[in-house]
Amino acid sequence: MSKNLSIVNKDLKEERDKINFNVEEFTNWFYGGAEKVKEKKYIENYFLSDKDLNLELDTSYLSYKDKYEEAVRRSIVVYKKLYKLHNEMGGTHEDFVKIMENLRFTMGAINPEGNPFVLHFSMFALTIMNMTNDEQKAEWLPRIFNCNILGTYAQTELGHGTYIQRLETTATYDPKTKEFTLNSPTLTSYKWWPGNLGHTVDHAIVMAQLYSQGKCHGIQPFIVQLRDSETHKPLPGIDIGDIGNKVGFQTVNNGFLGFKNVKVPYKNMLMKNSKLLEDGTFIKPKNAKLNYGTMVIIRVHMIIDAACRIAKATTIALRYSLVRRQSPINPNEIEPKIIEHITQQNKIFPGIAKAVVFKCMADYLTKLHLSITQEGNTGNLARMPELHALSCCLKAVCTNEDAKTVEVCRLSCGGHGFLRSAGLDDVYRNSTAAQTYEGENTVMLLQAARFLIKSFNEARNGGSLTEGVKYLFDFIGRNGKREIFDNSINGILRAIQAAAAGRTYIAWKHIEDDKRHNSIEVATNLAGVHLTKAAELHGYVCLLQVGIEEIEKIIRNVSPALGLVFKNILELFAVDLILNKIGDVIQHVDISNEDIEKLEKQMETLFKFFRTSAIGVVDGFDFSDPIIDSTLGSYDGNVYENLINAARKSPLNQEDVNRTFHLYIKPFMKSNL
Numbered sequence: 001m002s003k004n005l006s007i008v009n010k011d012l013k014e015e016r017d018k019i020n021f022n023v024e025e026f027t028n029w030f031y032g033g034a035e036k037v038k039e040k041k042y043i044e045n046y047f048l049s050d051k052d053l054n055l056e057l058d059t060s061y062l063s064y065k066d067k068y069e070e071a072v073r074r075s076i077v078v079y080k081k082l083y084k085l086h087n088e089m090g091g092t093h094e095d096f097v098k099i100m101e102n103l104r105f106t107m108g109a110i111n112p113e114g115n116p117f118v119l120h121f122s123m124f125a126l127t128i129m130n131m132t133n134d135e136q137k138a139e140w141l142p143r144i145f146n147c148n149i150l151g152t153y154a155q156t157e158l159g160h161g162t163y164i165q166r167l168e169t170t171a172t173y174d175p176k177t178k179e180f181t182l183n184s185p186t187l188t189s190y191k192w193w194p195g196n197l198g199h200t201v202d203h204a205i206v207m208a209q210l211y212s213q214g215k216c217h218g219i220q221p222f223i224v225q226l227r228d229s230e231t232h233k234p235l236p237g238i239d240i241g242d243i244g245n246k247v248g249f250q251t252v253n254n255g256f257l258g259f260k261n262v263k264v265p266y267k268n269m270l271m272k273n274s275k276l277l278e279d280g281t282f283i284k285p286k287n288a289k290l291n292y293g294t295m296v297i298i299r300v301h302m303i304i305d306a307a308c309r310i311a312k313a314t315t316i317a318l319r320y321s322l323v324r325r326q327s328p329i330n331p332n333e334i335e336p337k338i339i340e341h342i343t344q345q346n347k348i349f350p351g352i353a354k355a356v357v358f359k360c361m362a363d364y365l366t367k368l369h370l371s372i373t374q375e376g377n378t379g380n381l382a383r384m385p386e387l388h389a390l391s392c393c394l395k396a397v398c399t400n401e402d403a404k405t406v407e408v409c410r411l412s413c414g415g416h417g418f419l420r421s422a423g424l425d426d427v428y429r430n431s432t433a434a435q436t437y438e439g440e441n442t443v444m445l446l447q448a449a450r451f452l453i454k455s456f457n458e459a460r461n462g463g464s465l466t467e468g469v470k471y472l473f474d475f476i477g478r479n480g481k482r483e484i485f486d487n488s489i490n491g492i493l494r495a496i497q498a499a500a501a502g503r504t505y506i507a508w509k510h511i512e513d514d515k516r517h518n519s520i521e522v523a524t525n526l527a528g529v530h531l532t533k534a535a536e537l538h539g540y541v542c543l544l545q546v547g548i549e550e551i552e553k554i555i556r557n558v559s560p561a562l563g564l565v566f567k568n569i570l571e572l573f574a575v576d577l578i579l580n581k582i583g584d585v586i587q588h589v590d591i592s593n594e595d596i597e598k599l600e601k602q603m604e605t606l607f608k609f610f611r612t613s614a615i616g617v618v619d620g621f622d623f624s625d626p627i628i629d630s631t632l633g634s635y636d637g638n639v640y641e642n643l644i645n646a647a648r649k650s651p652l653n654q655e656d657v658n659r660t661f662h663l664y665i666k667p668f669m670k671s672n673l
């Protein structure tokens with residue numbers, strides 16, 4: 001790919017010349033301030049400029065095994081540098097987190113098919129940080145931070161990923177030896193999926209059913225050593241390996257794991273929440289779901305990941321659409337940039353708006369998570385269900401939108417979008433993986449719906465509601481009357497709220513009706529489709545509500561020119577949303593055909609305004625060329641040169657005649673059949 005930034009494609013240059021706001025100001029907002037942007041650029045360059053990484057090698061052409069080995073090699077180059085940089089920066093925990101957060105995105109360019117150590121630096125470390133008592137922290141954290149041990153989070157089994165209460169791995173405590181014995185009693189109890197487990201790590205947090213004093217006390221986390229520290233051979237009783245080729249994540253080294261009478265010392269059960277006394281007495285935690293805490297943290301983190309994948313995909317799609325010319329709109333005119341086709345704008349512009357609104361949501365949710373965690377640390381767990389419902393809901397809505405948007409971006413690049421060098425396939429594979437991991441999205445929506453139905457019952461009984469679901473009161477207050485539509489941002493919000501509340505009511509009524517003949521559980525299952533729709537609509541309510549609040553604040557703090565761009569983005573998001581959800585809206589809102597036509601016209605006007613800002617916004621996402629890693633989306637826009645250069649690197653093009661010609665093709669052609 002061309003790296004010469006000075007020779008920018010003239011069509012792209014022309015677009016940039018027309019930008020009427022300060023792109024840097026947008027970048028500063030996106031990354032949380034000028035200082036953070038500086039830091040990001042420094043860290044990115046610090047790692048990506050390292051020749052030892054050998055980023056020239058296109059790993060997509062390697063075999064499965066070679067890809068894994070190269071990913072391990074590159075990761076070690078990175079982690080060695082990480083510790084060097086960490087020392088240079090001062091060596092505090094905050095410095096470490098700062099580097100890790102920036103590395104998350106840089107790592108995508110280094111190991112495009114996934115990081116074979118990601119679980120060590122995320123779920124493994126976070127679980128030990130958050131679920132251990134003080135002695136355990138002192139014992140394990142230094143070893144984890146120094147990478148003397150490497151770990152993963154082993155929860156999912158062959159038979160169960162969603163319904164974790166039914167995990168089958170057992171940990172049976174013997175007070176005489178002060179040990180647990182871990183067993184995988186069935187094939188379906190084998191751990192299956194944990195990232196980095198196959199051949200990379202030597203430790204794991206293992207979620208297992210705790211048996212003590214003859215009773216089962218539910219799933220609890222244990223730190224278990226899996227491989228010998230010197231030889232890396234599996235320890236006695238451990239059956240471990242890689243689960244094989246997947247749709248994506250090829251270098252994450254997802255693994256399987258079985259236990260046969262594996263002994264684990266007493267001190268290795270994580271004891272911050274549940275406790276087991278040495279005599280085997282079990283002490284329940286304040287809330288049994290505290291052991292699910294790491295999943296909640298990661299779901300919160302996944303919102304910014306979704307925003308960034310959309311930002312990357314739309315950057316590629318838009319830059320390409322500004323240099324690709326095809327199909328005259330007026331027969332006698334020159335072929336326009338394909339972005340001039342309004343359908344192309346419809347494919348890309350709403351995606352850009354989603355990246356911005358998801359970023360607002362990620363910031364909001366991160367703050368909420370922090371404040372609810374702080375409350376939790378003082379023993380107040382009252383808001384845990386709210387955080388759980390919200391993080392499940394948004395994890396599902398944002399990753400579903402993410403996968404859809406990335407695919408639309410690929411389609412918007414026509415044939416070239418199907419090339420690996422376009423850079424959209426790994427983004428898509430990561431998006432679609434995120435729809436499943438950390439809680440399958442339908443299941444996540446159903447969790448959020450439980451909260452909605454509870455809140456609906458609370459509202460009907462005149463109880464109190466958390467801020468985010470107060471709109472249910474408005475629905476109940478209307479007493480069956482429809483919300484009257486008004487075409488303003490807040491009018492759109494009220495319409496989506498009415499649709500969400502209306503769908504919640506339909507689901508609630510469905511359950512109430514079915515309850516007469518069925519158990520509540522069966523009735524809830526039968527209402528499942530309505531419940532997921534209600535939760536999805538609730539997710540959009542949250543996104544729009546937070547989008548409005550955050551963007552109003554942003555507009556007060558940025559230059560008027562950038563403020564107008566944010567206003568445009570918010571309206572784009574809102575109008576696109578209501579038009580896409582019009583079926584749900586019509587059911588519960590008094591909205592006329594004229595109103596809908598007005599919204600459609602409004603969308604066209606919004607496109608017109610956004611047409612000049614769009615390139616500034618995607619440039620403002622500030623993905624450098626090595627991070628964007630796309631023939632279609634590089635900053636210089638020299639798409640055709642990039643494409644031919646990438647094609648020439650195909651292993652098949654390294655010789656004029658492939659040996660299969662002499663081996664098979666020629667004899668076949670000469671055989672006269």
Ligand SMILES: CCCCCCCCCCCCCCCCCCCC(=O)SCCNC(=O)CCNC(=O)[C@H](O)C(C)(C)COP(=O)(O)OP(=O)(O)OC[C@H]1O[C@@H](n2cnc3c(N)ncnc32)[C@H](O)[C@@H]1OP(=O)(O)O
Nearest residue numbers: 100122125162163164289292301384385388437438439450
């Ligand atoms: C060194 C430090 C550096 C820091 C840097 C940080 C960087 C972060 C990087 C992030 C990068 C991310 C990359 C990571 C890659 C990850 C790879 C993927 C990993 C995985 O997939 S791990 C496995 C994930 N598995 C799941 O998500 C399983 C899904 N299932 C569930 O969560 C539960 O089973 C489910 C569905 C919630 C049901 O649980 P169950 O116990 O059966 O519950 P019930 O149905 O009986 O009851 C529901 C009831 O419980 C409440 N509830 C449930 N969960 C919670 C919770 N977490 N908190 C609070 N309350 C909860 C729920 O509200 C219901 O309440 P009711 O009142 O309605 O009864």
Ligand SMILES: Cc1cc2nc3c(=O)[nH]c(=O)nc-3n(C[C@H](O)[C@H](O)[C@H](O)COP(=O)(O)OP(=O)(O)OC[C@H]3O[C@@H](n4cnc5c(N)ncnc54)[C@H](O)[C@@H]3O)c2cc1C
Nearest residue numbers: 153154155156160161162193194195433437438439440442
């Ligand atoms: C790329 C990737 C990485 C992963 N990394 C890890 C890891 O590091 N550690 C780890 O422990 N796990 C990991 N997992 C496992 C992951 O968390 C689970 O696959 C996920 O939680 C879904 O569970 P499942 O596979 O059991 O799906 P299932 O629950 O079997 O889902 C199958 C279908 O059943 C439906 N379904 C299931 N239950 C319900 C319900 N209650 N109501 C309605 N429908 C339902 C689902 O909606 C879905 O359509 C990873 C998975 C992937 C794909």
